[in-house]
Amino acid sequence: MFFRLFLFLSVASSVSAAGNVCKTGNIVNRLVNSQPYYWPATWNETQTAPALEMGQTCSWTVTIPQGYYAKLIINGKTQDSLSIFQTIDAAGNLMRTTQEGMQPYYFPPSKFSVTVSNQAAATFAFRIEWKLLPTLPTLYTQISAIAEVINATNKEYYIVYDSNSGVSLLPFPEDINNYYSLRSTLIFEGGRIQRGNYIGNLFLIYQSGNQYITSSGFDSVVIVNLEASNQTNLLLIQESRYVENLHYVELVPVLNSQYKATINSQIKTSALVSTSSIKQTLIDIQMDDNANITVAYGTPDPMVFDKTYTGLQFKKLLPIMYETPVLTFVLDSGVAVFTFQA
Template identity: 20%
Template structure:
């Protein structure tokens, strides 16, 4: 018995010595399968555990590990890399998508059936690399069924404890959002998108990969499922949106964005190769506080909800955008659509950021005009017209309007009014037009 114990520890000692001397060999492919006891952790190399530094590997070898994930299970893997950046080490997801591994990135990956791969590429340099894998059964979770209609509004969600199944009339178009803090992006790997109505469907990606690709994930059929595992403990804001694929309008670049709370942020629409859309979502109003260098012959259309003529909030061009901003949007989903070139937009959810150079906030349904430019005209005509409801003491004069030809000039929209009120409005508009010409040194 004593001799057996001595021999066992001798083998362990010799193995450690060989590994530390030249590094381990791993040409493979090396196949790993779940243990009978799913509570057990599988380590590579088997002589290593996560209380130790990663183990050195030998040079000049291409290695591949194939890790089986049976149906009904998912795998969680953590990788420990300490190697020069010139050494390539990557993981390959079940759908063929690959992601490089970085030093000191110990955030978990989640993989679904049937298999994922780990690859180490040939290099003359040495490095250290180890990993651990656990397999788990899917926990019992409620199923949240959501129907998506042609022409219907998209559905945006924060992570939750349910498995959400979207069912569309055609196909499901699924869009992942960025995070408020980019340093947390690796956490989005703890999610899975499935092609179908359950976790047995083919793996389509995770929220991180879907966000990075800059376009929507499209289901092959009418159903798509999303499992965010424990992300609901970390994030309480929108991380994804789904709609019927017919609503996509053949958009080339489709991105969901989250701005830092209560701070301005800049988003870029890149329509150099085709129409680009940026989507934002939240329960608070959103303010467009600025646009830099609006390109010639480009058009920015802003929608609240689905992209359609009925939900179009405003159309901005180089000729009118300065008179429309800042602008407030109040719906929960906003879609910014650029038809050509590049455009930077400054957004905020802080009402105090809605004021730029003293201009009050406008919106699609309310046009705001400074009293200093109109109070004299209002005072002069209010008594003769019989209008007593127009206030000249407020810091701004607001009127509700709908689209007419004046929209192009003033960024205003007009509705049907009584004759006296219409007369006052026309006087106000004419007064502002004269001031605009004077400020821009036009000859009258």
């Protein structure tokens, strides 16, 4: 009897250690009444991620009907340097990770794909839920030389920004090391979700390290936040003709301390920009005495310029206290190192 029990336990253990097996080419359509789809079917998000057998490549293509979006959560971890989890959205944006902690992804129509490729054993599971997209904009507005800053993720909304030349978007996450909540804010070029050209989300824009500017021929942008979060993620919105030639560096204030920021205009004109309401004082700047620096309280346009200074002139004015919703420093050449106190 003991031998039989030992044999059974040994077999059960080997099956469990092997983990789940999957395949390529899976097609997943919206379930009846938009019920969630789970893989594996025995898993749910209250459980730890199950084991995935080593040496597999598996893929799922998920269809999204018009009028819906899909919310994906993945739970899993790879165990070697060659294994990946991958998603590709309808615009071709590719995301690869090696560990997932159920931070949601959001996808518009008409499809997206999920792929896992693991050399060593891994853990892996996911859930997909289909939800209705909003149908009517909550706000139509015009953007011009006056910059606008909104909280990008604190509520659900559907906003259309129109302009005369195109729109620039630059996100400022509350936590620069954890900005997954920016994934819920989708961006479309054009005047409506239904007819717009899906671009991506604010997470991808922030990850790129560059401002997003609408493509040629598109003077409006649709911004849709699908799920509210408690993060104070800000979004700077400007008319593109004033900023399209700038490389932005985001100034991140640190309360009760000194902090530095560097911009480099040796190849492309760079600008340091802050959207913080924190009172901050510029106490030092290292730059060429003959270079020019322009200070703007908003978009760098003559309407909101403070003044353009040479490096020598500007250094003589320090320290300078700033308290403004949008603060921009544009350097015409060379390198500048700023030191602030907040």
